[in-house]
Structures are given as structure tokens and as C-alpha cells.
Amino acid sequence: MTKLICIVCPKGCHLEIDESFNVTGNFCKRGEVYAKNEVTNPTRTVTSTVKLNSKILKMLPVRTDKPIAKSKMFDVMEELKKVEVNAPVNSGDIIISNILGTNINIIATRTIKE
Amino acid sequence: MLNYDLVIIGGGSAGIASAIGAYDNGLRSILVLEKEAYLGGILNQCIHNGFGLHLFNEELSGPEYAERFANELIKRNIEYRLETMVLKINKDLTMVCSSVNGCEIIKAKAIICATGCTERTRGAIATQGDRPSGVMTAGLAQRYLNIEGYLVGKKVFILGSGDIGLIMARRMTLEGAKVLGVAELMPYSNGLSRNIVQCLQDFNIPLYLSHTVKRIIGKNRLEKIVICEVDNKNNFVLNTEKEFEVDTLLLSVGLIPNNPLLANLGVKMHPRTKGPIVDDNYETSVPGIFACGNGLHVHDLVDFVTNEGIYVGKKVSEYIKNGKLASEKYVTIEAGNGISYVLPSKFAIDKGVAEIKFRVTKPHQKSHINVIYNGEILKSIKKQYLLPAEMEDIKFDISKLDCGNIVLEVIDD
Known part of the structure; x- marks a missing residue:
């Protein structure tokens, strides 16, 4: 039996999951999925910034477009250090595709016109 | 002197939402004033994800959430000015503004203060x-x-x-x-x-x-x-x-609504929220001046700020159309045992249903929230847990009530 606090939404349900993956304490279905992932392959969305060449701003906010393995968070940060982006950029533009061979992309989360 | 029906001070999540709320209810003469060089307010530095879960069922970053609503503002052709700071509000609803154009006076029929909060x-x-x-x-x-x-x-x-x-x-x-x-x-x-x-x-x-x-x-x-x-x-x-x-x-020791403009004007302030005291239309003690967002009381989630802004924008557009909003009969709402604050502080009986936001003073496990009207329990709802960090809301029927006093309290089971 493992006790977890669900991080899917701000409610923060107190979950319990047993050896045969039965989940209790969740108020919605997403809590069940979260608990199963958390004990098998925990994932997180990584958000950060990369260098930006623009008239108004110095940093471009970015994130993984899907949650990535928790163990890869610091490797993602190392990859982001290598990147420099020139304006214009649109929110949603892919900044790094298939990062670390995970099939997950790094996308811009802000539109910079100039 | 420039004239607008509605001037909104602050181009963050609350200001943008209130502009959209007013526009979608038919108002056209709207101006949003923002001191930064871009719309979106504090969301621009909140690059982490988790915004928009309630409204979009998505986990957006702050800038993404801000951009969605800024785009809605631009799509409606709502006028806004950047790098413009309001220095003073007068009782006749004129404002002194500073920008690259120098100092200007802008007059409005109504003002929404959406000025956000500052850190302690x-x-x-x-x-x-x-x-x-x-x-x-x-x-x-x-x-x-x-x-x-x-x-x-x-x-x-x-x-x-x-x-x-x-x-x-x-x-x-x-x-x-x-x-x-x-x-x-x-x-x-x-x-x-x-x-x-x-x-x-x-x-x-x-x-x-x-x-x-x-x-x-x-x-x-x-x-x-x-x-x-x-x-x-x-x-x-x-x-x-x-x-x-x-x-x-x-x-990271707390946030306080940022209201020097309203304080200087002599608007009545709430001792707990540190924002202005408002009625059920979110109008302050000075007629024609409204407030919403973290400048009114600090919210947990931006989704709630957006909803509040849209509501206030709608109410202000009604105010401008009708010249007033005030009703004849009100019930006052007060925080009782275990309640840190309630908002708004009074509700018009002709609204039929009161919707009250509140926070508790300390965590509770199994407990009840009681709505007490003139000493009798009007409504009681069961709660599995209550936390001071989480804003709660409660709705109840007030259509059959007369003028009087409603007290909210929390009682452990």
C-alpha cells in the first residue's frame, strides 16, 4: 500500500494504491491514472526559459508538451541551456523536437512579435 | 480630456476578464490601462504550468493563459494602453494618468480597479x-x-x-x-x-x-x-x-491587495482582505468605482479571478446602461465563528440567490458550514475538509428573506 497526494489538480486528493494497482481516495478518474503512473513511471511537465533575442524581452518561457519522466528533468534543463531563440516566436512553436529521444517536444509558451 | 464609459485600471487577468465581460454585455466605450509594456500582468512571470484547469481543462503556463485572454481582448477591438500608470483617482471619476504622452486626464462613467496584489x-x-x-x-x-x-x-x-x-x-x-x-x-x-x-x-x-x-x-x-x-x-x-x-x-509570507489609489480616495477598506469593502455588484463605497481580482481579495487560482472579472464587467455594463444598480432591500453578510472573511459584505434580496466567497481561519476535518439568518440556521452544508489556503464559496436562497443579518460559521462535527 502506497500513500500519495494527487497532483493532477489543485484539489490534492489523498490517494492509496495497493500492490495490484487498486486506487482509492480519488475524486476523479485522472487520480487513478496518476496513482498508477506515479508508482510505475512518474512523470512531470518541465517548465523553464531559454535565451531569447528580441527587442523587448531576454527570456522565452518554454515547457514540455507532455509530461516527461521525472528522472529526466535535469537532463532537459541541460538541453535548454544550449538553446538560443530569435524573435519572432509564436506560442506553441516547437523549440526542441523529440528532446532526448523521448518523442516529447519543448514548445514556446509566449508569443514574441519582435 | 478623454472620455470613456468604462476605464479599467490593470491589464492582468482580472482587468482583461472584466473588459471582456463588459463588452460581451453590450458596452463598447472601454479603455484598459496597463503599466507594463505588455498585457497579462503577473501571469507573464508565472511560467509554471497548472493554469486554466477549471476553465479549459488544460494545464497551461501563465503566459499561455494570459495570451488566450489578451487575444480575446484584441479580437473584440477593446482599446488598451500600455506603459500607462494611473497616479490618482478623483471622486468625480476622473483619473490622472502618466505615460510616454506625458500627463493626461481621463474621465469615466465607471472605473474597475483590477490592480492586483503585492507581496508582504x-x-x-x-x-x-x-x-x-x-x-x-x-x-x-x-x-x-x-x-x-x-x-x-x-x-x-x-x-x-x-x-x-x-x-x-x-x-x-x-x-x-x-x-x-x-x-x-x-x-x-x-x-x-x-x-x-x-x-x-x-x-x-x-x-x-x-x-x-x-x-x-x-x-x-x-x-x-x-x-x-x-x-x-x-x-x-x-x-x-x-x-x-x-x-x-x-x-513567501503572504500577499496583500494593492490599493493605494483607492485608499487615497477614502474608499472603505476591509480589515481582513485589505481590499475594498464591496457589495453584491462588487461596487466599493464610492459610487461608480468597482473592484475585482487580487486587488479585491487574494485568490488561489487565476480561473477564479477570470470568472470574477467577467461577472464584475457584466455588472458594470448594467450600471452604465441604467445609471445605478443599487437595490432597496439588503441582507448584510458577516464572518462568524471560524470564518476569516466573507465577500461581498451585503446582498440585494431581489437577486434571489446569494453567492458568498469565504475563507476559514484554520484547517478543519469533517465539519459543517452554517448560514445563520437572524439567529436561525438557514442552510448547512457538510465539508470533508476545509483549509485557510483554499477559498470556498456557498450559494443560498435569499428571496424569502427580509432585511437582516446573515452570519457564516464553521462547526466541527
Whole structure:
């Protein structure tokens, strides 16, 4: 039996999951999925910034477009250090595709016109 | 002098939402004033995800959420001005504004104050010790890092378990800083549970509950802090000091609505929320001046700010169309046992249903929220848990009531 606090939404349900993956304490279905992932392959969305060449701003906010393995968070940060982006950029533009061979992309989360 | 039906002070999430609410209810003469060079307010530095879960069922970053609503504003051709700061509001609803055009007077039929909140500082909690550099609020460190691109320190301690502090613990760790711990004065965390998990536990950052910073030590730059356990009266407990060698202390010790404009005008302020006292239309004690968002009371989630802004925008457009909104008969709403504050402070009976937002003073397990009207229980709802960090709301029928007093209270089962 493992006790977890669900991080899917701000409610923060107190979950319990047993050896045969039965989940209790969740108020919605997403809590069940979260608990199963958390004990098998925990994932997180990584958000950060990369260098930006623009008239108004110095940093471009970015994130993984899907949650990535928790163990890869610091490797993602190392990859982001290598990147420099020139304006214009649109929110949603892919900044790094298939990062670390995970099939997950790094996308811009802000539109910079100039 | 420029004339508009509605001027909105602040182009953040509350200001944008109220402009959209007013426009979609038929108002056209609207101007939004924003002091920064871009719309979106504080969301622009909140690059973490989790915004928009309630409204879009998506986990957007702050800038993404801001951009969705800024685009809605632009799509409607609602006028806005950037790098424009309101210096003064007068009782006749004229405003003195400063911008690259110099000083201008703008007159409105109604004003919405959506001026957001500010962070409490070291002065507000009176921490003793030296005054070196390296002690700052968590939100300031967030701005330096996410907007300006500077990491403010390498060895960090955080005082206060508010969400911004927790978010910055993770953010600075990912950027290569070592976060040695978070101290929280209360015996429970003030942040969302999900942030305790994904910002502290994920990175093995210890959380010291019932602890605070006793002393700040450093000649030029911060060198060391001493934390200490506190008892239930917030007094230091003897021989519980722990020292941490750090170059940075971030403070995440609460937010206060930012209302110098309204305070100078003599608008009545709420002793608990520190924002203006408002009625059921979110109108302040000065006719024609409305408030919403974190400038009114600090919200937990931006989704709630957006909803409140849209509601207030709609009400203000009715106010402008009809010249007034006030009703004849009201019930007053008060915070009773275990309730920190209620908002709004009165509700018109002809609205039929009252919708009240409130916070509790301390955590509760199984309990009931009672709505008491002139001494009798009008409604009672069961709660599995209640936390001061989470704003609650309650709806109840007031159509059959006469003028009188409603008190909200929380009773443990």
C-alpha cells in the first residue's frame, strides 16, 4: 500500500494504491491514472526559459508538451541551456523536437512579435 | 480630456476578464490601462504550468493563459494602453494618468480597479538581524529569473510555504541552486498540496512546520540564517535553533491587495482582505468605482479571478446602461465563528440567490458550514475538509428573506 497526494489538480486528493494497482481516495478518474503512473513511471511537465533575442524581452518561457519522466528533468534543463531563440516566436512553436529521444517536444509558451 | 464609459485600471487577468465581460454585455466605450509594456500582468512571470484547469481543462503556463485572454481582448477591438500608470483617482471619476504622452486626464462613467496584489516583505514580519543583500520576496526572485534571466543565488532558504515560495524552490533547484529548506510558521502548509509534492518532495527539500527565521546574518551579502521552532502562540521554543549557511533568503509570507489609489480616495477598506469593502455588484463605497481580482481579495487560482472579472464587467455594463444598480432591500453578510472573511459584505434580496466567497481561519476535518439568518440556521452544508489556503464559496436562497443579518460559521462535527 502506497500513500500519495494527487497532483493532477489543485484539489490534492489523498490517494492509496495497493500492490495490484487498486486506487482509492480519488475524486476523479485522472487520480487513478496518476496513482498508477506515479508508482510505475512518474512523470512531470518541465517548465523553464531559454535565451531569447528580441527587442523587448531576454527570456522565452518554454515547457514540455507532455509530461516527461521525472528522472529526466535535469537532463532537459541541460538541453535548454544550449538553446538560443530569435524573435519572432509564436506560442506553441516547437523549440526542441523529440528532446532526448523521448518523442516529447519543448514548445514556446509566449508569443514574441519582435 | 478623454472620455470613456468604462476605464479599467490593470491589464492582468482580472482587468482583461472584466473588459471582456463588459463588452460581451453590450458596452463598447472601454479603455484598459496597463503599466507594463505588455498585457497579462503577473501571469507573464508565472511560467509554471497548472493554469486554466477549471476553465479549459488544460494545464497551461501563465503566459499561455494570459495570451488566450489578451487575444480575446484584441479580437473584440477593446482599446488598451500600455506603459500607462494611473497616479490618482478623483471622486468625480476622473483619473490622472502618466505615460510616454506625458500627463493626461481621463474621465469615466465607471472605473474597475483590477490592480492586483503585492507581496508582504521582511518589514511586515519584523525579522531581526542584519540587512544584507540576498533577502527578497519570492515573486521578485521569480521576476529576476523568468523575465530578466538572473538567478539570484546559489544556496537558498525559503521562509513561508505559500505557493510562490514552493514554485521558486523547484524553479531555482532546476536552475542549479541548492534549496536547503522551507520554514513555515503555522503547523500546516499554506500552499496547495500538489505543490508540496511536486516542488519539495520531488527534490527532497525539507519543510520545517512551526518554524520561522529568528536571525539574519551577513555583512554585505547574506551569510547565514538561524531558524527556530515556535509554539502555538508564535513564541520561539528554547534550544531549537538550526543554522543554515545560505546566500539567499526568499520570503513567501503572504500577499496583500494593492490599493493605494483607492485608499487615497477614502474608499472603505476591509480589515481582513485589505481590499475594498464591496457589495453584491462588487461596487466599493464610492459610487461608480468597482473592484475585482487580487486587488479585491487574494485568490488561489487565476480561473477564479477570470470568472470574477467577467461577472464584475457584466455588472458594470448594467450600471452604465441604467445609471445605478443599487437595490432597496439588503441582507448584510458577516464572518462568524471560524470564518476569516466573507465577500461581498451585503446582498440585494431581489437577486434571489446569494453567492458568498469565504475563507476559514484554520484547517478543519469533517465539519459543517452554517448560514445563520437572524439567529436561525438557514442552510448547512457538510465539508470533508476545509483549509485557510483554499477559498470556498456557498450559494443560498435569499428571496424569502427580509432585511437582516446573515452570519457564516464553521462547526466541527
